[in-house]
Amino acid sequence: MNTPEHSPLGRDTVYADRYDASLLFPIPRADKRAEIGVAEILPFHGTDIWNAYELSWLDSRGKPQVALAEFRVPASSSHIIESKSFKLYLNGFAQESVADTEALAETLRHDLSAAAGAVVGVVLAPVRAAAFPIVDLDGHLLDTQDVAIDHYGPPRPEYLRADASATAVDETLVSHLLRSNCPVTGQPDWGSVQIAYRGAPIDHAGLLRYLVSFRTHNEFHEQCVERIFVDLMRRCAPQRLRVYARYTRRGGLDINPFRSSEPATPGNPRNVRQ
Template identity: 40%
Template sequence: MSIHGILGEQTTDYPTEYSPETLYPIARSMGRDAIGWQDDKLTVGVDWWQAFEISWLNPQGISQVAIARFSIPASSPFIVESKSLKLYLNSINFTEFASWNVVQALIAKDLSACLQADVQVALFGLNDDINGHETALLIAQPEGVCIDEALADSTDKVALTEHPDASLLSENEVGASDESVANDGTQPYTFYSNLLRSNCPVTNQPDWGTLAVSITTDKPFDNANMLRYILSFRQHNGFHEQCVEQIFADLSQYYQPSELIVRAWYTRRGGIDINPCRVSDISLLPKPSRLIRQ
Protein backbone atom coordinates (compact mmCIF):
# COMPACT_ATOMS: atom_id res chain seq x y z
CA MET A 1 0.00 0.00 0.00
CA SER A 2 1.70 3.19 -1.16
CA ILE A 3 0.54 6.38 0.52
CA HIS A 4 2.02 9.82 0.12
CA GLY A 5 1.28 12.33 2.83
CA ILE A 6 2.70 13.60 6.09
CA LEU A 7 2.04 10.57 8.30
CA GLY A 8 5.42 9.00 7.63
CA GLU A 9 7.48 12.19 7.79
CA GLN A 10 10.16 12.36 10.49
CA THR A 11 9.71 16.09 11.16
CA THR A 12 6.55 18.10 10.82
CA ASP A 13 5.79 21.81 10.85
CA TYR A 14 2.71 22.53 12.92
CA PRO A 15 0.64 25.36 11.40
CA THR A 16 -0.33 28.26 13.65
CA GLU A 17 -2.87 29.70 11.21
CA TYR A 18 -6.08 28.15 9.91
CA SER A 19 -4.97 25.67 7.22
CA PRO A 20 -7.71 23.51 5.67
CA GLU A 21 -5.31 22.52 2.90
CA THR A 22 -3.45 20.42 5.48
CA LEU A 23 -6.20 17.77 5.34
CA TYR A 24 -5.02 14.81 3.25
CA PRO A 25 -7.53 12.32 1.78
CA ILE A 26 -6.77 8.61 1.27
CA ALA A 27 -8.92 6.61 -1.13
CA ARG A 28 -10.91 3.83 0.55
CA SER A 29 -10.45 1.79 -2.61
CA MET A 30 -6.85 1.10 -1.61
CA GLY A 31 -7.94 -1.01 1.35
CA ARG A 32 -11.04 -2.45 -0.31
CA ASP A 33 -9.16 -3.60 -3.38
CA ALA A 34 -6.88 -5.59 -1.08
CA ILE A 35 -9.90 -7.28 0.52
CA GLY A 36 -11.21 -8.28 -2.89
CA TRP A 37 -14.86 -8.51 -1.86
CA GLN A 38 -18.07 -6.75 -2.84
CA ASP A 39 -17.34 -3.06 -2.24
CA ASP A 40 -20.99 -2.08 -1.94
CA LYS A 41 -21.42 -4.31 1.12
CA LEU A 42 -18.57 -2.49 2.86
CA THR A 43 -20.15 0.95 2.45
CA VAL A 44 -22.90 0.47 5.05
CA GLY A 45 -21.77 1.94 8.34
CA VAL A 46 -19.92 4.82 9.93
CA ASP A 47 -16.40 5.67 11.08
CA TRP A 48 -16.53 7.64 14.32
CA TRP A 49 -13.41 9.70 14.97
CA GLN A 50 -13.13 11.21 18.46
CA ALA A 51 -10.71 14.08 19.03
CA PHE A 52 -9.66 15.20 22.50
CA GLU A 53 -7.39 18.13 21.65
CA ILE A 54 -9.76 20.72 20.18
CA SER A 55 -8.99 24.37 20.95
CA TRP A 56 -9.59 27.82 19.46
CA LEU A 57 -9.90 31.43 20.60
CA ASN A 58 -13.06 33.28 21.53
CA PRO A 59 -13.45 36.97 20.51
CA GLN A 60 -11.71 37.95 23.76
CA GLY A 61 -8.65 35.94 22.78
CA ILE A 62 -9.18 33.28 25.47
CA SER A 63 -8.49 29.66 24.55
CA GLN A 64 -11.52 27.40 24.40
CA VAL A 65 -11.35 23.60 24.72
CA ALA A 66 -13.71 20.87 23.61
CA ILE A 67 -13.98 17.22 22.64
CA ALA A 68 -15.22 16.38 19.15
CA ARG A 69 -16.81 13.46 17.39
CA PHE A 70 -16.67 13.23 13.59
CA SER A 71 -19.10 10.83 11.92
CA ILE A 72 -17.79 9.78 8.51
CA PRO A 73 -20.12 7.64 6.36
CA ALA A 74 -18.57 4.38 5.15
CA SER A 75 -19.82 5.31 1.68
CA SER A 76 -17.37 8.23 1.46
CA PRO A 77 -14.78 7.70 -1.28
CA PHE A 78 -12.01 8.85 1.05
CA ILE A 79 -10.82 8.68 4.64
CA VAL A 80 -8.59 11.37 6.12
CA GLU A 81 -4.97 10.77 7.02
CA SER A 82 -4.91 10.95 10.82
CA LYS A 83 -1.83 13.12 11.20
CA SER A 84 -3.13 15.60 8.67
CA LEU A 85 -6.33 15.86 10.73
CA LYS A 86 -4.28 16.53 13.86
CA LEU A 87 -2.36 19.29 12.09
CA TYR A 88 -5.59 20.77 10.73
CA LEU A 89 -7.14 20.84 14.20
CA ASN A 90 -3.98 22.44 15.58
CA SER A 91 -4.21 25.10 12.87
CA ILE A 92 -7.32 26.59 14.47
CA ASN A 93 -5.75 26.88 17.94
CA PHE A 94 -5.03 30.60 17.49
CA THR A 95 -7.98 31.50 15.27
CA GLU A 96 -10.84 33.53 16.73
CA PHE A 97 -14.42 32.29 16.35
CA ALA A 98 -17.63 33.96 17.43
CA SER A 99 -19.18 30.78 18.84
CA TRP A 100 -18.91 27.02 19.20
CA ASN A 101 -21.45 26.60 16.42
CA VAL A 102 -19.19 28.46 14.00
CA VAL A 103 -16.27 26.15 14.83
CA GLN A 104 -18.45 23.07 14.45
CA ALA A 105 -19.80 24.21 11.08
CA LEU A 106 -16.32 25.09 9.76
CA ILE A 107 -14.82 21.70 10.66
CA ALA A 108 -17.80 19.92 9.13
CA LYS A 109 -17.42 21.94 5.92
CA ASP A 110 -13.69 21.28 5.61
CA LEU A 111 -13.90 17.54 6.36
CA SER A 112 -16.85 17.11 4.01
CA ALA A 113 -14.94 18.83 1.22
CA CYS A 114 -11.84 16.70 1.82
CA LEU A 115 -13.71 13.38 1.97
CA GLN A 116 -16.37 14.26 -0.60
CA ALA A 117 -19.15 13.19 1.77
CA ASP A 118 -21.44 14.63 4.40
CA VAL A 119 -19.35 14.51 7.58
CA GLN A 120 -21.23 15.22 10.81
CA VAL A 121 -19.38 17.06 13.58
CA ALA A 122 -20.40 17.34 17.24
CA LEU A 123 -18.51 19.35 19.86
CA PHE A 124 -18.82 18.55 23.56
CA GLY A 125 -17.85 20.55 26.60
CA LEU A 126 -15.73 18.81 29.20
CA ASN A 127 -18.66 18.67 31.63
CA ASP A 128 -21.31 17.51 29.18
CA ASP A 129 -21.22 13.89 30.36
CA ILE A 130 -21.59 15.02 33.98
CA ASN A 131 -24.80 16.77 33.02
CA GLY A 132 -26.17 13.55 31.55
CA HIS A 133 -26.19 14.55 27.90
CA GLU A 134 -27.32 11.58 25.84
CA THR A 135 -24.75 12.21 23.12
CA ALA A 136 -21.79 12.97 25.37
CA LEU A 137 -18.65 10.87 25.31
CA LEU A 138 -19.50 8.59 28.20
CA ILE A 139 -17.45 5.48 28.98
CA ALA A 140 -19.28 2.38 27.74
CA GLN A 141 -18.78 -1.38 27.98
CA PRO A 142 -18.97 -3.70 24.95
CA GLU A 143 -22.01 -5.95 24.86
CA GLY A 144 -21.83 -9.74 24.89
CA VAL A 145 -19.28 -12.28 26.00
CA CYS A 146 -15.55 -11.57 26.14
CA ILE A 147 -13.75 -14.37 24.25
CA ASP A 148 -10.21 -13.46 25.33
CA GLU A 149 -9.91 -16.60 27.50
CA ALA A 150 -11.35 -18.96 24.87
CA LEU A 151 -7.95 -20.62 24.35
CA ALA A 152 -7.03 -20.87 28.04
CA ASP A 153 -7.49 -24.66 28.13
CA SER A 154 -5.83 -25.30 24.78
CA THR A 155 -2.32 -26.72 24.55
CA ASP A 156 -1.80 -25.41 21.02
CA LYS A 157 0.54 -22.45 20.60
CA VAL A 158 -0.93 -19.59 18.57
CA ALA A 159 1.40 -18.76 15.70
CA LEU A 160 2.26 -15.23 14.62
CA THR A 161 0.93 -14.77 11.10
CA GLU A 162 1.90 -12.03 8.69
CA HIS A 163 -1.63 -11.57 7.34
CA PRO A 164 -5.18 -12.22 8.61
CA ASP A 165 -6.14 -15.86 8.13
CA ALA A 166 -9.85 -16.51 7.58
CA SER A 167 -9.22 -20.26 7.39
CA LEU A 168 -8.81 -20.21 11.17
CA LEU A 169 -12.57 -19.73 11.46
CA SER A 170 -13.06 -23.33 10.35
CA GLU A 171 -10.05 -24.87 12.11
CA ASN A 172 -10.92 -27.75 14.47
CA GLU A 173 -14.58 -27.91 13.56
CA VAL A 174 -17.35 -28.24 16.13
CA GLY A 175 -16.56 -30.78 18.80
CA ALA A 176 -12.91 -29.83 19.14
CA SER A 177 -13.53 -27.13 21.72
CA ASP A 178 -15.75 -26.70 24.73
CA GLU A 179 -16.43 -23.23 23.39
CA SER A 180 -18.05 -24.67 20.25
CA VAL A 181 -21.75 -24.20 19.79
CA ALA A 182 -23.59 -26.54 17.44
CA ASN A 183 -26.97 -25.19 16.47
CA ASP A 184 -29.89 -26.66 14.62
CA GLY A 185 -31.15 -23.31 13.41
CA THR A 186 -30.38 -19.63 13.15
CA GLN A 187 -29.34 -17.91 16.37
CA PRO A 188 -27.51 -14.73 17.39
CA TYR A 189 -24.06 -14.42 18.99
CA THR A 190 -22.67 -11.28 20.56
CA PHE A 191 -19.06 -11.17 21.71
CA TYR A 192 -16.00 -8.95 21.95
CA SER A 193 -12.21 -9.13 22.32
CA ASN A 194 -9.73 -6.61 23.67
CA LEU A 195 -6.89 -8.30 21.78
CA LEU A 196 -7.26 -6.73 18.35
CA ARG A 197 -3.89 -5.47 17.13
CA SER A 198 -2.63 -4.37 13.74
CA ASN A 199 0.03 -2.04 12.35
CA CYS A 200 -0.20 1.32 10.63
CA PRO A 201 0.60 0.70 6.93
CA VAL A 202 2.62 3.93 6.77
CA THR A 203 4.61 4.07 10.03
CA ASN A 204 4.36 0.39 11.07
CA GLN A 205 3.39 1.56 14.56
CA PRO A 206 1.07 -0.80 16.46
CA ASP A 207 -2.65 -0.04 16.70
CA TRP A 208 -4.58 -1.60 19.59
CA GLY A 209 -8.32 -1.91 19.83
CA THR A 210 -11.39 -3.71 21.09
CA LEU A 211 -13.43 -5.62 18.51
CA ALA A 212 -17.14 -6.32 18.99
CA VAL A 213 -19.31 -8.53 16.79
CA SER A 214 -23.00 -9.29 16.75
CA ILE A 215 -23.87 -12.02 14.26
CA THR A 216 -26.93 -14.11 13.46
CA THR A 217 -26.16 -17.31 11.59
CA ASP A 218 -27.19 -20.94 11.21
CA LYS A 219 -23.57 -22.12 11.02
CA PRO A 220 -21.76 -23.57 14.05
CA PHE A 221 -19.86 -20.94 15.97
CA ASP A 222 -16.61 -21.43 17.92
CA ASN A 223 -15.14 -18.83 20.29
CA ALA A 224 -11.67 -20.38 20.16
CA ASN A 225 -11.52 -20.26 16.37
CA MET A 226 -12.76 -16.68 16.42
CA LEU A 227 -10.02 -15.69 18.87
CA ARG A 228 -7.38 -17.38 16.71
CA TYR A 229 -8.67 -15.40 13.73
CA ILE A 230 -8.56 -12.08 15.62
CA LEU A 231 -5.00 -12.80 16.75
CA SER A 232 -3.98 -13.36 13.12
CA PHE A 233 -4.21 -9.57 12.62
CA ARG A 234 -1.32 -8.87 15.01
CA GLN A 235 1.29 -8.26 12.29
CA HIS A 236 -1.08 -7.07 9.57
CA ASN A 237 -0.49 -3.64 8.05
CA GLY A 238 -3.83 -1.96 7.53
CA PHE A 239 -5.74 1.14 8.48
CA HIS A 240 -8.39 0.77 11.18
CA GLU A 241 -11.20 0.95 8.63
CA GLN A 242 -9.64 -1.68 6.39
CA CYS A 243 -9.17 -4.11 9.29
CA VAL A 244 -12.82 -3.84 10.31
CA GLU A 245 -13.92 -4.25 6.70
CA GLN A 246 -11.69 -7.30 6.31
CA ILE A 247 -13.31 -8.88 9.38
CA PHE A 248 -16.77 -7.97 8.11
CA ALA A 249 -16.02 -9.53 4.72
CA ASP A 250 -14.50 -12.71 6.19
CA LEU A 251 -17.36 -13.28 8.64
CA SER A 252 -19.91 -12.56 5.92
CA GLN A 253 -18.37 -15.10 3.56
CA TYR A 254 -17.79 -17.85 6.12
CA TYR A 255 -20.94 -17.57 8.26
CA GLN A 256 -23.41 -16.26 5.65
CA PRO A 257 -25.19 -14.31 8.43
CA SER A 258 -28.67 -12.88 8.19
CA GLU A 259 -27.48 -9.98 10.37
CA LEU A 260 -23.97 -8.75 11.12
CA ILE A 261 -22.42 -5.87 13.06
CA VAL A 262 -18.65 -5.48 13.25
CA ARG A 263 -17.20 -2.53 15.12
CA ALA A 264 -13.91 -1.59 16.74
CA TRP A 265 -12.76 0.98 19.25
CA TYR A 266 -9.08 1.76 18.68
CA THR A 267 -6.94 3.40 21.33
CA ARG A 268 -6.04 7.03 20.97
CA ARG A 269 -3.03 8.34 19.09
CA GLY A 270 -2.19 12.01 18.74
CA GLY A 271 -5.31 12.89 20.70
CA ILE A 272 -7.59 11.05 18.23
CA ASP A 273 -9.20 7.62 18.35
CA ILE A 274 -10.87 5.92 15.38
CA ASN A 275 -13.91 3.68 15.67
CA PRO A 276 -15.13 2.02 12.45
CA CYS A 277 -18.45 0.16 12.33
CA ARG A 278 -19.90 -1.89 9.47
CA VAL A 279 -23.39 -3.38 9.41
CA SER A 280 -25.32 -5.64 7.09
CA ASP A 281 -28.26 -3.21 7.23
CA ILE A 282 -28.23 0.46 8.22
CA SER A 283 -31.11 -0.19 10.66
CA LEU A 284 -28.62 -2.18 12.78
CA LEU A 285 -26.22 0.74 13.24
CA PRO A 286 -25.48 1.15 16.97
CA LYS A 287 -24.89 4.42 18.79
CA PRO A 288 -21.35 5.77 18.94
CA SER A 289 -19.48 5.31 22.21
CA ARG A 290 -16.01 5.12 23.73
CA LEU A 291 -14.39 2.56 25.99
CA ILE A 292 -12.22 2.72 29.08
CA ARG A 293 -8.97 2.50 27.08
CA GLN A 294 -9.96 5.59 25.13
Protein backbone atom coordinates in the same frame (compact mmCIF):
# COMPACT_ATOMS: atom_id res chain seq x y z
CA MET B 1 -0.66 11.49 -4.94
CA ASN B 2 -3.21 10.43 -2.33
CA THR B 3 -1.50 7.24 -1.21
CA PRO B 4 -0.32 6.53 2.36
CA GLU B 5 3.36 6.86 1.56
CA HIS B 6 2.74 10.46 0.40
CA SER B 7 0.91 11.41 3.61
CA PRO B 8 2.46 13.31 6.58
CA LEU B 9 2.92 9.99 8.42
CA GLY B 10 6.51 9.25 9.41
CA ARG B 11 7.76 12.67 8.28
CA ASP B 12 9.19 15.57 10.24
CA THR B 13 6.36 18.04 10.61
CA VAL B 14 5.95 21.70 11.45
CA TYR B 15 2.90 22.00 13.68
CA ALA B 16 1.05 25.01 12.35
CA ASP B 17 -1.28 26.79 14.76
CA ARG B 18 -3.32 28.66 12.18
CA TYR B 19 -6.22 27.32 10.16
CA ASP B 20 -5.30 25.48 6.96
CA ALA B 21 -7.79 23.11 5.32
CA SER B 22 -5.13 21.92 2.86
CA LEU B 23 -3.48 19.97 5.70
CA LEU B 24 -6.15 17.27 5.40
CA PHE B 25 -4.86 14.26 3.46
CA PRO B 26 -7.60 12.05 1.97
CA ILE B 27 -6.82 8.47 0.90
CA PRO B 28 -9.15 6.62 -1.53
CA ARG B 29 -10.99 3.67 -0.04
CA ALA B 30 -11.26 1.88 -3.39
CA ASP B 31 -7.76 0.38 -3.58
CA LYS B 32 -7.87 -1.50 -0.27
CA ARG B 33 -11.48 -2.52 -0.86
CA ALA B 34 -10.46 -4.06 -4.17
CA GLU B 35 -8.03 -6.30 -2.22
CA ILE B 36 -10.92 -7.86 -0.30
CA GLY B 37 -13.25 -8.04 -3.31
CA VAL B 38 -15.45 -5.07 -2.45
CA ALA B 39 -16.57 -3.07 -5.47
CA GLU B 40 -18.74 0.03 -5.89
CA ILE B 41 -21.82 -1.68 -4.45
CA LEU B 42 -20.87 -2.05 -0.80
CA PRO B 43 -21.83 -5.21 1.13
CA PHE B 44 -22.18 -3.18 4.31
CA HIS B 45 -23.46 0.02 5.85
CA GLY B 46 -21.53 1.93 8.45
CA THR B 47 -19.58 4.88 9.72
CA ASP B 48 -16.18 5.76 11.12
CA ILE B 49 -16.54 7.60 14.43
CA TRP B 50 -13.63 9.85 15.36
CA ASN B 51 -13.34 11.41 18.82
CA ALA B 52 -11.07 14.43 19.24
CA TYR B 53 -9.81 15.41 22.70
CA GLU B 54 -7.40 18.21 21.74
CA LEU B 55 -9.51 20.82 19.99
CA SER B 56 -8.96 24.46 20.98
CA TRP B 57 -9.42 27.90 19.43
CA LEU B 58 -9.66 31.57 20.43
CA ASP B 59 -12.89 33.45 20.99
CA SER B 60 -13.47 36.99 19.67
CA ARG B 61 -11.65 38.45 22.70
CA GLY B 62 -8.65 36.14 22.38
CA LYS B 63 -9.49 33.76 25.22
CA PRO B 64 -8.77 30.08 24.44
CA GLN B 65 -11.75 27.75 24.21
CA VAL B 66 -11.76 23.94 24.28
CA ALA B 67 -14.26 21.26 23.32
CA LEU B 68 -14.57 17.56 22.73
CA ALA B 69 -15.52 16.67 19.17
CA GLU B 70 -17.23 13.71 17.55
CA PHE B 71 -16.94 13.23 13.79
CA ARG B 72 -18.87 10.62 11.81
CA VAL B 73 -17.50 9.74 8.37
CA PRO B 74 -19.90 7.56 6.32
CA ALA B 75 -18.54 4.24 5.09
CA SER B 76 -20.00 5.22 1.72
CA SER B 77 -17.54 8.12 1.44
CA SER B 78 -14.94 7.83 -1.29
CA HIS B 79 -11.99 8.59 1.01
CA ILE B 80 -10.71 8.09 4.51
CA ILE B 81 -8.78 10.94 6.14
CA GLU B 82 -5.25 10.10 7.24
CA SER B 83 -5.11 10.54 11.01
CA LYS B 84 -1.92 12.61 11.36
CA SER B 85 -3.19 15.08 8.78
CA PHE B 86 -6.46 15.24 10.73
CA LYS B 87 -4.53 16.10 13.92
CA LEU B 88 -2.46 18.76 12.13
CA TYR B 89 -5.64 20.28 10.72
CA LEU B 90 -7.35 20.43 14.12
CA ASN B 91 -4.22 21.88 15.75
CA GLY B 92 -4.38 24.69 13.19
CA PHE B 93 -7.30 26.24 15.07
CA ALA B 94 -5.22 26.77 18.24
CA GLN B 95 -4.44 30.43 17.48
CA GLU B 96 -7.41 31.06 15.21
CA SER B 97 -10.20 33.41 16.30
CA VAL B 98 -13.62 31.85 15.75
CA ALA B 99 -16.94 33.60 16.33
CA ASP B 100 -18.62 30.72 18.19
CA THR B 101 -18.90 26.93 18.31
CA GLU B 102 -21.57 26.91 15.61
CA ALA B 103 -19.22 28.67 13.20
CA LEU B 104 -16.41 26.28 14.10
CA ALA B 105 -18.65 23.24 13.61
CA GLU B 106 -19.71 24.51 10.18
CA THR B 107 -16.10 25.03 9.09
CA LEU B 108 -15.15 21.55 10.30
CA ARG B 109 -18.15 20.01 8.55
CA HIS B 110 -17.36 21.75 5.27
CA ASP B 111 -13.66 20.86 5.20
CA LEU B 112 -13.99 17.27 6.38
CA SER B 113 -16.87 16.56 4.00
CA ALA B 114 -14.84 17.91 1.09
CA ALA B 115 -11.89 15.66 2.04
CA ALA B 116 -13.98 12.53 2.64
CA GLY B 117 -16.26 12.93 -0.37
CA ALA B 118 -19.45 12.70 1.72
CA VAL B 119 -21.20 14.68 4.41
CA VAL B 120 -19.37 14.28 7.73
CA GLY B 121 -21.32 14.65 10.96
CA VAL B 122 -19.80 17.03 13.50
CA VAL B 123 -20.78 17.40 17.17
CA LEU B 124 -18.89 19.66 19.60
CA ALA B 125 -19.41 19.13 23.32
CA PRO B 126 -18.22 20.95 26.46
CA VAL B 127 -15.37 19.31 28.35
CA ARG B 128 -17.13 17.32 31.05
CA ALA B 129 -17.17 13.65 31.96
CA ALA B 130 -20.76 13.18 30.84
CA ALA B 131 -19.84 13.93 27.23
CA PHE B 132 -18.19 10.54 26.64
CA PRO B 133 -19.26 8.11 29.41
CA ILE B 134 -17.05 5.05 29.97
CA VAL B 135 -18.83 1.73 29.47
CA ASP B 136 -17.97 -1.90 28.75
CA LEU B 137 -18.68 -3.35 25.33
CA ASP B 138 -21.62 -5.73 25.63
CA GLY B 139 -21.03 -9.35 24.71
CA HIS B 140 -19.35 -12.62 25.59
CA LEU B 141 -15.60 -12.16 26.10
CA LEU B 142 -13.52 -14.39 23.82
CA ASP B 143 -10.19 -13.63 25.48
CA THR B 144 -10.50 -16.04 28.43
CA GLN B 145 -10.40 -19.14 26.21
CA ASP B 146 -7.61 -21.64 26.88
CA VAL B 147 -6.22 -21.76 23.35
CA ALA B 148 -2.72 -21.99 21.88
CA ILE B 149 -1.89 -19.37 19.24
CA ASP B 150 1.19 -19.29 17.05
CA HIS B 151 0.24 -17.12 14.07
CA TYR B 152 0.26 -13.33 14.22
CA GLY B 153 0.02 -12.24 10.61
CA PRO B 154 -1.09 -11.97 7.92
CA PRO B 155 -4.80 -12.45 8.74
CA ARG B 156 -6.02 -15.99 8.22
CA PRO B 157 -9.72 -16.14 7.31
CA GLU B 158 -9.44 -19.94 7.15
CA TYR B 159 -9.57 -19.93 10.95
CA LEU B 160 -13.21 -18.82 10.71
CA ARG B 161 -15.90 -21.48 10.66
CA ALA B 162 -19.53 -21.88 11.65
CA ASP B 163 -21.64 -24.97 12.32
CA ALA B 164 -24.23 -24.79 9.54
CA SER B 165 -26.01 -27.87 10.94
CA ALA B 166 -26.78 -26.14 14.24
CA THR B 167 -29.73 -23.92 15.10
CA ALA B 168 -29.14 -20.28 14.30
CA VAL B 169 -28.17 -18.08 17.25
CA ASP B 170 -28.15 -14.39 18.11
CA GLU B 171 -24.75 -13.76 19.67
CA THR B 172 -22.50 -10.84 20.53
CA LEU B 173 -18.78 -11.51 20.99
CA VAL B 174 -16.06 -9.19 22.27
CA SER B 175 -12.26 -9.25 22.22
CA HIS B 176 -9.72 -6.76 23.54
CA LEU B 177 -6.85 -8.50 21.73
CA LEU B 178 -7.14 -6.71 18.39
CA ARG B 179 -3.86 -5.17 17.31
CA SER B 180 -2.68 -4.06 13.89
CA ASN B 181 -0.02 -1.68 12.61
CA CYS B 182 0.06 1.58 10.70
CA PRO B 183 0.95 0.68 7.09
CA VAL B 184 3.40 3.61 6.84
CA THR B 185 5.13 3.95 10.23
CA GLY B 186 4.62 0.44 11.61
CA GLN B 187 3.34 1.90 14.88
CA PRO B 188 0.90 -0.43 16.67
CA ASP B 189 -2.83 0.31 16.78
CA TRP B 190 -4.60 -1.23 19.79
CA GLY B 191 -8.30 -1.91 19.86
CA SER B 192 -11.30 -3.79 21.14
CA VAL B 193 -13.78 -5.36 18.75
CA GLN B 194 -17.44 -6.29 19.12
CA ILE B 195 -19.01 -8.76 16.69
CA ALA B 196 -22.78 -9.22 16.76
CA TYR B 197 -24.47 -11.67 14.41
CA ARG B 198 -27.42 -13.93 13.77
CA GLY B 199 -26.73 -17.23 12.07
CA ALA B 200 -24.96 -20.55 12.41
CA PRO B 201 -22.84 -20.56 15.61
CA ILE B 202 -19.34 -19.25 14.95
CA ASP B 203 -16.48 -21.21 16.47
CA HIS B 204 -15.09 -19.05 19.28
CA ALA B 205 -11.56 -20.44 19.28
CA GLY B 206 -11.23 -19.98 15.54
CA LEU B 207 -12.57 -16.43 15.74
CA LEU B 208 -10.08 -15.51 18.46
CA ARG B 209 -7.18 -16.98 16.46
CA TYR B 210 -8.37 -15.01 13.43
CA LEU B 211 -8.51 -11.71 15.34
CA VAL B 212 -5.03 -12.29 16.81
CA SER B 213 -3.72 -12.94 13.28
CA PHE B 214 -4.02 -9.17 12.68
CA ARG B 215 -1.32 -8.58 15.30
CA THR B 216 1.51 -7.81 12.82
CA HIS B 217 -0.74 -6.86 9.90
CA ASN B 218 -0.23 -3.42 8.32
CA GLU B 219 -3.51 -1.69 7.54
CA PHE B 220 -5.52 1.33 8.65
CA HIS B 221 -8.28 0.91 11.24
CA GLU B 222 -11.11 1.26 8.75
CA GLN B 223 -9.56 -1.28 6.39
CA CYS B 224 -9.06 -3.86 9.14
CA VAL B 225 -12.70 -3.69 10.17
CA GLU B 226 -13.91 -4.05 6.60
CA ARG B 227 -11.62 -7.05 6.14
CA ILE B 228 -13.04 -8.65 9.31
CA PHE B 229 -16.61 -8.02 8.13
CA VAL B 230 -16.02 -9.45 4.65
CA ASP B 231 -14.13 -12.52 5.93
CA LEU B 232 -16.91 -13.32 8.42
CA MET B 233 -19.60 -12.98 5.79
CA ARG B 234 -17.75 -15.22 3.33
CA ARG B 235 -16.64 -17.89 5.79
CA CYS B 236 -19.59 -18.02 8.19
CA ALA B 237 -22.49 -16.64 6.10
CA PRO B 238 -24.43 -15.03 8.97
CA GLN B 239 -27.91 -13.74 8.25
CA ARG B 240 -27.04 -10.50 10.01
CA LEU B 241 -23.66 -9.08 11.04
CA ARG B 242 -22.20 -6.06 12.81
CA VAL B 243 -18.51 -5.40 13.44
CA TYR B 244 -17.52 -2.48 15.65
CA ALA B 245 -13.91 -1.72 16.63
CA ARG B 246 -12.97 0.76 19.33
CA TYR B 247 -9.32 1.78 18.98
CA THR B 248 -7.20 3.57 21.56
CA ARG B 249 -6.31 7.15 20.81
CA ARG B 250 -3.13 8.51 19.27
CA GLY B 251 -2.36 12.22 19.08
CA GLY B 252 -5.64 13.15 20.73
CA LEU B 253 -7.78 11.17 18.28
CA ASP B 254 -9.39 7.75 18.41
CA ILE B 255 -10.99 6.02 15.41
CA ASN B 256 -13.91 3.63 15.76
CA PRO B 257 -15.11 1.96 12.52
CA PHE B 258 -18.55 0.31 12.44
CA ARG B 259 -19.81 -1.94 9.63
CA SER B 260 -23.21 -3.62 9.47
CA SER B 261 -25.15 -5.77 7.03
CA GLU B 262 -28.21 -3.65 7.85
CA PRO B 263 -28.58 0.13 8.21
CA ALA B 264 -27.81 1.07 11.82
CA THR B 265 -26.61 4.06 13.82
CA PRO B 266 -24.02 2.99 16.40
CA GLY B 267 -23.57 4.64 19.75
CA ASN B 268 -20.22 6.00 20.86
CA PRO B 269 -19.41 3.83 23.92
CA ARG B 270 -15.96 4.93 25.05
CA ASN B 271 -14.29 2.06 26.92
CA VAL B 272 -11.75 2.16 29.72
CA ARG B 273 -8.74 1.95 27.38
CA GLN B 274 -9.91 5.01 25.49
